[in-house]
Amino acid sequence: MAKSSRNSKASASNGSARGAKATIHDQELSRGNGGELHQVTDGATEVLTTAQGAPISDDQNSLRVGQRGPTLIEDFHFREKIFHFDHERIPERVVHARGYGAHGYFETYESLAKYTRADIFQRAGERTPAFVRFSTVAGSKGSFDLARDVRGFAVKLYTQEGNWDLVGNNIPVFFIQDAIKFPDVIHSVKPEPDRAFPQAQSAHDNFWDFISLTPESMHMIMWVMSDRAIPRSFRFMEGFGVHTFRFVNAKNESTFVKFIWKPKLGLQSVVWNEAVKINGAEPDFHRRDLWDAIQSGNFPEWELCVQLFDQNFADSFDFDILDPTKIIPEEIIKAMPVGRLVLDRMPDNFFAETEQVAFMTQNVPPGIDFSNDPLLQGRNFSYLDTQLKRLGSPNFTHIPINAPKCPFHHFQQDGHMAMRNPVGRANYEPNSWGMGPRENPQKGFRTFPNQEEGQKVRLRAESFADHYSQARQFFVSQTVTEQRHIAMALTFELSKVETPSIRERMVSHLLNIDEGLAETVAEKLGIRKLPKRADPAVEPRDDLPPSDPLSIIKNGPESFKGRKVGVLVSDGCDATLVSDLETALAKEGATMEIVAPRVGGVEASDGSHIEGKQMIDGGPSVLYDAVALIVSPEGAEKLTKEAATRDFVADAFAHCKFIGYVAAAQPLLDKAGVEPDEGVIPLASKADISPFIEACSKLRLWAREPTVKL
Numbered sequence: 061m062a063k064s065s066r067n068s069k070a071s072a073s074n075g076s077a078r079g080a081k082a083t084i085h086d087q088e089l090s091r092g093n094g095g096e097l098h099q100v101t102d103g104a105t106e107v108l109t110t111a112q113g114a115p116i117s118d119d120q121n122s123l124r125v126g127q128r129g130p131t132l133i134e135d136f137h138f139r140e141k142i143f144h145f146d147h148e149r150i151p152e153r154v155v156h157a158r159g160y161g162a163h164g165y166f167e168t169y170e171s172l173a174k175y176t177r178a179d180i181f182q183r184a185g186e187r188t189p190a191f192v193r194f195s196t197v198a199g200s201k202g203s204f205d206l207a208r209d210v211r212g213f214a215v216k217l218y219t220q221e222g223n224w225d226l227v228g229n230n231i232p233v234f235f236i237q238d239a240i241k242f243p244d245v246i247h248s249v250k251p252e253p254d255r256a257f258p259q260a261q262s263a264h265d266n267f268w269d270f271i272s273l274t275p276e277s278m279h280m281i282m283w284v285m286s287d288r289a290i291p292r293s294f295r296f297m298e299g300f301g302v303h304t305f306r307f308v309n310a311k312n313e314s315t316f317v318k319f320i321w322k323p324k325l326g327l328q329s330v331v332w333n334e335a336v337k338i339n340g341a342e343p344d345f346h347r348r349d350l351w352d353a354i355q356s357g358n359f360p361e362w363e364l365c366v367q368l369f370d371q372n373f374a375d376s377f378d379f380d381i382l383d384p385t386k387i388i389p390e391e392i393i394k395a396m397p398v399g400r401l402v403l404d405r406m407p408d409n410f411f412a413e414t415e416q417v418a419f420m421t422q423n424v425p426p427g428i429d430f431s432n433d434p435l436l437q438g439r440n441f442s443y444l445d446t447q448l449k450r451l452g453s454p455n456f457t458h459i460p461i462n463a464p465k466c467p468f469h470h471f472q473q474d475g476h477m478a479m480r481n482p483v484g485r486a487n488y489e490p491n492s493w494g495m496g497p498r499e500n501p502q503k504g505f506r507t508f509p510n511q512e513e514g515q516k517v518r519l520r521a522e523s524f525a526d527h528y529s530q531a532r533q534f535f536v537s538q539t540v541t542e543q544r545h546i547a548m549a550l551t552f553e554l555s556k557v558e559t560p561s562i563r564e565r566m567v568s569h570l571l572n573i574d575e576g577l578a579e580t581v582a583e584k585l586g587i588r589k590l591p592k593r594a595d596p597a598v599e600p601r602d603d604l605p606p607s608d609p610l611s612i613i614k615n616g617p618e619s620f621k622g623r624k625v626g627v628l629v630s631d632g633c634d635a636t637l638v639s640d641l642e643t644a645l646a647k648e649g650a651t652m653e654i655v656a657p658r659v660g661g662v663e664a665s666d667g668s669h670i671e672g673k674q675m676i677d678g679g680p681s682v683l684y685d686a687v688a689l690i691v692s693p694e695g696a697e698k699l700t701k702e703a704a705t706r707d708f709v710a711d712a713f714a715h716c717k718f719i720g721y722v723a724a725a726q727p728l729l730d731k732a733g734v735e736p737d738e739g740v741i742p743l744a745s746k747a748d749i750s751p752f753i754e755a756c757s758k759l760r761l762w763a764r765e766p767t768v769k770l
């Protein structure tokens with residue numbers, strides 16, 4: 061057979077002809093036969109190998125017959141590489157698919173031996189390693205961070221007596237009272253099955269159809285329609301264990317407990333108009349925020365608080381402590397701080413740690429036990445089951461992120477990907493080989509022997525039937541601004557619902573919560589005649605007093621610490637003012653980011669160069685807690701012509717942010733239609749910086765909001 065002339069060189073070079081040097085800007089590589097680039101080890105980097113450890117000579121070309129002939133199946137390197145790639149994806153979590161994790165530690169304040177024998181709570185000052193994963197619920201893995209959604213707040217504590225997973229949310233109640241309804245609520249919020257949209261959004265018919273037929277969800281709906289569902293940062297949100305758990309002490313006495321994580325930096329959320337824009341400008345807003353904070357040594361911190369109560373309290377409380385749609389207000393049972401959680405290290409690898417971490421509510425050490433909450437009982441089945449599906453083997457506990465950090469010994473063996481098997485002859489007990497491990501009745505986990513009796517029934521307890529009273533209590537605990545946001549959120553969500561009867565049904569529920577709220581939403585939805593209020597199972601109470609801990613604004617930060625200012629600069633700006641601002645912000649524990657008209661930065665009036673982090677088009681003001689406009693007259697003149705600059709200023713104003721500005725920036729304010737108020741603060745000299753930062757610590761000038769009509 062005649063060889064093609066093009067192929068003839070191949071046999072001579074044996075497919076490995078290369079050697080000519082190629083310089084690509086700052087990189088020296090060698091060039092192969094077809095012009096492709098090869099990066100060859102110089103001895104300082106490791107040699108590339110197959111997964112079996114065989115060194116690889118050429119990772120740019122598959123093995124073929126001649127230069128232009130067919131690829132050979134003999135090419136084990138090619139086959140192994142592609143095979144592995146083909147199998148890279150594992151199923152995403154069925155809920156909470158999008159998440160971000162970090163390592164840290166939990167530090168115990170004082171011994172809680174009186175209440176629990178849990179090892180983690182025995183010794184003051186002791187540190188326990190922790191891994192935390194924050195998440196959204198509804199969206200896919202690749203969805204944006206600022207969906208209106210519940211945030212998962214899952215904490216794995218590697219205690220000396222086994223892993224304790226506190227798998228909580230940033231909202232203390234849930235949509236449903238019984239785990240049997242979980243598939244329904246999740247199906248309803250996920251993209252509709254025929255059209256496969258909307259992604260990561262509850263604003264659609266299916267969700268509101270289900271909710272409007274599930275009155276037990278009304279309390280949760282108030283929370284999800286509040287700004288709690290659009291947090292500014294994972295660092296500024298609370299976490300809740302939701303259910304009532306039990307502490308059990310060494311004498312086998314039980315105390316009921318609810319868990320709350322409170323952020324040291326105070327609570328903060330964004331506004332909806334801002335969230336929508338952040339999702340476009342920076343879909344990884346929350347991820348980047350956590351990454352930046354931890355990488356720069358600003359370790360976020362939460363206090364773990366416990367609400368402790370006994371059976372007598374449970375019997376006398378207005379609501380059932382087993383009902384996960386109810387809270388116990390902190391005015392009734394104090395939230396007692398018992399330790400702190402510090403996140404100080406990002407994972408080395410996202411997949412290995414954050415993606416493969418397997419949280420399970422049933423992971424409790426001795427001293428912590430479950431209550432009969434039917435949602436918790438159902439979760440205790442679901443998590444183990446789902447991890448097997450997602451991680452593909454019962455040996456997911458062998459993955460380092462999931463393995464306990466205390467000694468552990470058992471006879472479980474084999475299965476896919478077994479990393480550890482029992483050593484020696486005994487793989488069962490009892491045995492007469494004198495080989496452990498053995499039970500320990502004193503130290504081992506003992507379930508609290510609660511007395512249970514009754515008929516087997518499929519029946520919801522009557523004590524779960526009040527669906528509206530605490531929803532109302534949540535609403536009246538909010539500031540006027542927060543109440544307005546709830547009304548706006550309900551209006552937005554229901555405006556996306558296409559079926560009028562679903563909207564009206566929701567208004568009929570709102571009438572049981574707050575008439576003013578119902579009327580506002582109905583008016584904005586164009587519902588002329590208010591529907592009849594929904595029939596309540598139990599007449600809603602209106603005597604539950606407002607509870608301040610339920611409001612975000614009433615629990616904001618004490619300073620501007622941990623927050624960020626976006627500083628818009630131009631050529632010819634005042635470099636000293638910029639650096640004085642940076643120094644003052646650093647002293648406050650805050651940061652700033654330079655936004656410039658072009659990549660690279662600007663030349664200041666004193667000839668110095670100011671490095672820019674963002675170009676104006678890529679650094680909209682929605683990414684910052686406050687902004688400063690430090691420009692020269694010529695710079696301002698040029699910037700007024702850019703739509704991105706107008707949006708920068710107009711959005712900062714509309715989102716009620718504090719704006720610091722030099723006199724030369726006046727045209728920017730004018731162009732954005734800003735009529736200065738007390739939140740628009742002149743920065744004439746260094747002396748003005750401190751009052752500006754002090755104002756910023758209030759985060760937003762909410763008094764402005766009615767004038768900007770978001």
Ligand code: HEM
Pocket residue numbers: 152153154155156159193194195211212213214227228229233234238239240242301302303384417418419435438439442443446447450
């Ligand atoms: C109080 C109510 C609930 C809370 C606070 C909650 C919280 C969470 C959190 C934080 C995660 C993400 C864990 C992670 O970051 O890996 C999660 C995942 C999950 N939850 Fe829940 N959840 C609740 C109710 C339920 C119920 C009732 C079920 C089922 C009956 C359920 C089933 C699941 C499943 C299957 C996953 C995915 C786990 C994985 O693949 O790793 N959850 N939940």
